[in-house]
Amino acid sequence: MSDFFAQALVFALDFALACYALALVCAAWRLAIGPSTQDRILALDTLYINGLLIILLLGVRLGSLLYFDIALLIALFGFVGSAALAKFLLRGEVIEA
Template identity: 80%
Template structure:
């Protein structure tokens, strides 16, 4: 009926794709390990937003659960890596 929402969805998808590209370049180039972890952290948040975007565009509620799972696992992953960088050990006795 109205074309404004599909346009906005495509626009935001393009933005997130570019943002993920920026994070990817930093991930590959990053001089230090903490730069790469920061890039991965950005990458999972952008990926989660992209999935949500698809959910809006296709009008399906299934994508919500996928986004929630990405948010959960992304957090656990990047926190474990940051902790490893800090102490050299993820789970301390």
């Protein structure tokens, strides 16, 4: 019975990985052809979140804790990058003198 649950978990992880990979491709497409700068920034946010989720799923699938540290760094840099881009769009500069 536990073999069934292990196979179901592997199938669910693979299915979720495929769904996030498809979402990653859609976000990259929006980043490339976005009609406005705001659309491109939103696509970039979606891109790093989907990449983060893919790395987390790979960490669960492979049973390695290193992937979780990498995902934490991606989340940190993604948030800082989003804040910097938003500030640049609002004020025209990132670092104020």
